Amino acid sequence: MSVNPEVVREVSEFNNYYNSLAELLNRHLADNNLSLSALRVLIKLREEEEQCTAGKLIANLGIDGGYLSRILKSFESNQLIAKRKSNLDGRTWYLQLTPKGSRLLETLEQGSAEQIGKLLEPVPAEQQQALAGAMKTVRHILSDDAKISPEDITYRRDLQPGDAGFIMHMHGSLYAKEAGYNLEFETHTCKTFYEFLEAYNSSKDQVFLAMHGNQIIGSIAVLGHSRYATQMRWFLVHPDYRGIGIGQRLLTEAINAAKEKLFQKIYLITTSQQVAATSLFKKNGFRKSGEKHMPMWGLQLTEERYEIDLI
């Protein structure tokens, strides 16, 4: 994978900037006679809970063994941690925070939170949100273990101003990138959205959005076209958030909504390209009810129709 020099420059500048900021954010540590390394050890100990050894800390934190040994010794003499000999290996000790250690960590984090509060105080609320989002993005991209988990995702079933545009944006840009569709596809999406918005009625129509923070990362909708049948549309999950069950959740919600609104049938139009989506449809009881080859969105595609009976 090639690396964009512009990106490297920004990371470098960011690093330089954050080095100054860190100095400010970590200043409160001095009040408690703790070094940054010592704090990181405490945090790691809480994370690992049990069965944490010195070696693990050395490997994870990149800290010198000798230095760590002294940190741990001081922790022990202050009763912040408890050591317990391993019965598998007589050389190693399992390290664990004592209640006192946990309390200290909490106090420290309290102090840190106050510093952060002061820093954030003059920042308008929505910029604060944007900040948190951006920081999460940084962590998410750079660390393997800060993967997005289903708990980070919230769901919303009301359509707010800006939502429709963003869903169109996701469709336009993602299908262009992933499937090679041209602008005609976004035009078509725009048309369907206009028809939807104009006739929007919550008794027959329902939108579901998957959100990460205040960012839309997935969507689905059911549109009551007749008294009996409803069309499912705009089923999409942003690629960064696939594979953690968001698609299934959206689909379930949509099917349930259609049932609640007493529709007898759901149908949807997709293409044979959408392998992941169609397999999900089939798994949820949809069956293919038609297909035709045709030139669409600048490509030669096979349009497919799926249906499910709800009663």
Add this chain to the structure above:
Amino acid sequence: MSVNPEVVREVSEFNNYYNSLAELLNRHLADNNLSLSALRVLIKLREEEEQCTAGKLIANLGIDGGYLSRILKSFESNQLIAKRKSNLDGRTWYLQLTPKGSRLLETLEQGSAEQIGKLLEPVPAEQQQALAGAMKTVRHILSDDAKISPEDITYRRDLQPGDAGFIMHMHGSLYAKEAGYNLEFETHTCKTFYEFLEAYNSSKDQVFLAMHGNQIIGSIAVLGHSRYATQMRWFLVHPDYRGIGIGQRLLTEAINAAKEKLFQKIYLITTSQQVAATSLFKKNGFRKSGEKHMPMWGLQLTEERYEIDLI
């Protein structure tokens, strides 16, 4: 301004995460026998160029005076900086990087870039972009001096898949927040966009987008409705980017495009609420050619029409 505890938590976690990362990114410093503080001094000296004094460094970097004095002394003995006595104040010295100092700094940044390169190597290209964007956002929000400057903004005149949706999104969400418009407004925007996209023809239509990285932050368009007149639409700059001339630049581009396409007249529809925009229109030669009161987008508004003759 109140502070959201969720945001504080994310900042705290981010800080914790970045402390580990910084250790990695700054490791190369040890190879050159420089401390992090010393590096920051070097960077600041390059930034300030001339007339930088020790006091300024102390104030800006929050570094101890005694420590700084020693760092500077070592820099001087290594011919990385040159001191020059102030003739205004006999106590102070103006500090300046020597060519050798600049070269060292470049070498260091080279090393840093290599570290960053290694870190970024497994990250897909678009996630790299997203990372840079997120980091810029963080800096932008937290630092007063990292204000967006006009040089950071690029302009684009082609309409790519996803653009239309995003412009609609900006209109829908921003007008809702700033002017209180309801969903009907986004519906209307959607309709106008559909009409535009369907009849899109680059000989008569032109879109301009202001970009920050790969994010759309401003838009404008001219739509050739007849042989003589063109309508200006979707003129909007994201609030975070206002007041640095982006609006004027977009407007100029749009007027020029209309002239190039040999239209005789531009007209546009807006409301009396859009004070900043209308004053910009007037400043650029538009005149009000009509207005009517009417209920719109859930409010009682005064719709205004502006025109400009191009020949």
Add this chain to the structure above:
DNA sequence: GAAATCTGTTTGACAAAAGCAATTAAAAAA
């Protein structure tokens, strides 16, 4: 205009933080 005060910088003494190498003791391999 001399004394007192203030400000920018330097110096000395010292403490804290971190790294390196040698050592110990247990485990694993030969």
Add this chain to the structure above:
DNA sequence: TTTTTTAATTGCTTTTGTCAAACAGATTTC
């Protein structure tokens, strides 16, 4: 059993950073 490897500790050292006092030029005060 001997050798080698590994986890942790200890002694020693360097680096980094802090604090208070000193110093010298500037400014204020009387």
